[in-house]
Amino acid sequence: MTLPPDPGALTPGQARALFRGGLRTPTAGWCAGWAQANLIAVPKDQAYDVLLFAQRNPKPCPVLDVTEPGEPTARIFRGDLRTDLPGYVVYENGVPVAETADAAEHWRPDLVAFLIGCSFTFEGALREAGVPVRHVDQGVNVPMYRTDRTCRRAGGLGGPLVVSMRPVPADRVADAVRITARYPAVHGAPVHVGDPGALGIADLDRPDFGDPVEVRVDEIPVFWACGVTPQAAVMHSRPEFAIGHAPGHMAITDARDSAYLVP
Structure with a gap:
């Protein structure tokens, strides 16, 4: 199809x-x-x-x-x-x-x-504000990564935080944070901006889920909490x-x- x-x-x-x-x-x-x-x-x-x-x-x-x-x-x-x-x-x-x-x-x-x-719910607001959403522009799946941050355990369920990543021009990072913070029910503001190593992510070109995307010289990787986290907890x-x-x-x-x- x-x-x-x-x-x-x-x-x-x-x-x-x-x-x-x-x-x-x-x-x-x-x-x-x-x-x-x-x-x-x-x-x-x-x-x-x-x-x-x-x-x-x-x-x-x-x-x-x-x-x-x-x-x-x-x-x-x-x-x-x-x-x-x-x-x-x-x-x-x-x-x-x-x-x-x-x-x-x-x-x-x-x-x-x-x-x-x-x-994905707040990506329309990002694009309307002129903040690029690279995986949409490239026609690929959003890159998602397991981090070294551990979620709070609940009964028999526990595991790592998973994040999604979008490259954002350095001069638009504050806008991306402000826009997404207004959507707390769909992850809200980023959990980390900048060095992926601070989350235990060794290589942005090797996501655990989804596809890698281009990160340009003038861009900073921005990471949002991801709803694949429950599946990582299941695994x-x-x-x-x-x-x-x-x-x-x-x-x-x-x-x-x-x-x-x-x-």
């Missing part, structure tokens, strides 16, 4: 129909004005640990919505969480056992799904079962970006 000529002009419903039909693609720049979300779904008996992990680590894990056990829809997502994302990762005992565009055959009646805020802590979105392949919700903008 080919990409639509203007993914940004699609409605969430139109985009979800394409994903349900088998289109697999990163979603940065899709459905302009509509918020995107990370997905982590776990059995009901593990859901409290995820909720507590999110409460203790709100920067990478801002919860936007939670489903009832087995329910494939959410208040902010009127599609089907089993089929309407462009990619999923299925975990057993912390090990990825399947990467698929359709998670229906893996979905269990006891699964509780969490929708976690995504930094670290090895719970019995979980389903997450494929990193960068988000749930496009029926909530507006502006719903998460703080005046």
